[in-house]
Amino acid sequence: MAPSQKTRILLAILASAALLLGCTGANAAPTPAPATPTPAPTFAPAPRPTATPETGAEPTPAPTAIPSPQLAGVSIRGFAFNPGAIDVKVGTTVTWTNDDSVAHTVASDSGGIFGSPAMPPGGTFSFTFTAPGAYPYHCAFHPSMHGTVTVTR
């Protein structure tokens, strides 16, 4: 065997060895991919306040305009209606209260539109005016006592 051939064989062995080493090295070098890839930090986005879509367009069911009950009061005191004349809107309930020490009544001057029985001291009488107009009234016991309720729309 010629020395050169011997060298070539040796080189070939070395080369293959290097290849083997290189291969094994190449195989061993890459760090095995982690079986469980570190989960990307699931970034839960801060819950944004969901814009309430109703804002602004609140279809508040408009209640059929039910006129709030309107009230008015008249005090009977010192043989007089106080106030003697009041203005109210249609639908207003007027309540007379006898703040005197004797009985009185409330009676419409004409038509018998309204009329109370004798109201003892502390008694009350109410009437709801449903039509516009002027409603003069008096006390049946004391003709000098007069008052007027004026009803407007």
Ligand SMILES: [Cu+2]
């Ligand atoms: Cu009276």
